[in-house]
Amino acid sequence: MDLNRVSAFVRVVADGSFTGAARALGLPKSSVSRSVAQLEQDLGIRLLHRTTRKLHLTDAGAAFYDRVSRALTDIDEATVAAADMQAELRGTVRVTAPVDLGAAVLAPVVARFVRKHPAIHIDLVLTGRVVDMVAEGFDLAVRVGPLRDSSLIARRVGQLDSALYASRKYVARRGKPKDVDDLANHDCVLFRPTQGKELWRIVNPAGEKREVSVVGAISADDLSFVRKAVLSGAGIARLPQFLCGREEASGVMVRVLPEWASEGGILHMAYPSARYVPQRVSVFREFAAGELAKVSKQCEAAELARRNG
Template identity: 60%
Template sequence: MDLNRIAIFVRVVEDRSFTAAARALGLPKSSVSRAVSLLEEDLRVRLLHRSARAVSLTEAGSIFYERVSRGLTAVTEAAAAVTDMEGAVCGPIRITAPVDVGVWMLAPAITRFVRRHPSVHVDVILTGRIVDLVEEGFDLAVRAGLLRDSALIARRIGNIASALYASPRYLARAGTPATVADLSRHQCILFRATRGRVIWTFTGPTGEERMELGGQISADDFSFVRRTILSGAGIGLVPPFMCRREIERGKLVRVLPEHSVPGAPLHLVYPTTRHIPHRVAVFRDHLLDHLNRYLDPAPKPPSAMALP
């Protein structure tokens, strides 16, 4: 049997489509279909049920796929292990992250990494969707908040705390709040509001203060909130690392500077495979070193742990 045909068959099964497999492999769809047909001729058995919308495994195809997919995985891991013995940092790396994290934190980190390792190609997908790393072929993901996927390993980076900012133009017009309670008399730019309301729990000199606030503008993207604050629309809650340059240039002012809102923990996660390619391990360690500069430190130093 032709091993290339077996590899194509496995890709069709995993992508659940001849079209998707052809796109991933960079081959014409007709070539992919022909390879699977020839494999079936070699085996003298039908492996796939074909329809206009999808493909599915026959009973024989299921048995064949279960065995050959394990074999191909072992071959891939063996090849990666041999390559890694040479210490080469080369090849593709796929990572996904929320848009804000990708734009403000990943972009400079990846720029430094590819300059240092010119034989690496980093493919970045920015989305608010929770991506299935194994199913969609990602090596790493940056995720904020609680983690529930027990099939992943997590390295905690730190916490995304936020603070209040406004433009000098807005404060000149509306005044500067002196207490948390004063915020109720201001236009607030809300992050992830529910029906135009948010509850912010501030940590300050006297402990915690909880405040429910409303506003005319709400968004689920910190970059949008930041831009709206800069335009003079009101007071908003944004991670400090997104405002450092504007503070230095006098375009933004921190409001209630002794108060902040503790943020969600940020993790770097990856599948629990037996062998992590050397390039991915080096990239992971580079990100851990770079990203924690933007965040409040985690309660404990980052360490590998299985998710609960």
């Protein structure tokens, strides 16, 4: 079977006309029509019903198209993949991530990667909104917590725990809460509250779980802002430990109710469900997944060390 004739048939069906297929293939319309007719003769079946206005697939034509179009796509992807593997890694990888995670964690990861692969450009978009990866042309997304889009492939790379923090100046002014119920008597800085309240789910080393609803005069949809508000003495907030480690070590920020922590958000790398992924994307994905897993383990080790003394 002549694959050129099969390709011509697939193009005709995809474009809905011999004229459109001829334009796409850069061939005379008569050549495309002749190729399809010869294919039908080779197969001994009619693939298309032709009218003056439209083309219609026969039942046999529809079944044939379904199989051969996928086979031709596989051939195209294999050809591109083989060429990609031989070529120098270059081009753009588009990545999206939350603002706080991108600034605090991904910046050094990307810097290390481009030192190893200087011909690859990482276009990192930091945003608090959930982007449409396919429509907006993103290759990868870094997400914390459950994924809303079930069409994406999600790869778990770690877990990022949160804790309750206040600045030393706030503690000097208001003191620390003595127990979980005492949080109601303190100022809190809220992250994405619902109806003016934020629900904190916390757990202690014994596995006891509590839920506490807190209020405060300040709320924001950006964790970096919440962190800075806490550092300014505005109140207590639930914050990721990776955002506060340096300030906690220096004594500027302190843990309140240190035996309680927020159950961690799962750290994912997500990407569209596509069969062929350019090598530059897969190389960055593997590198970033490994580096993010290290960050997760470092946070876990720091928390264990703190609890042990």
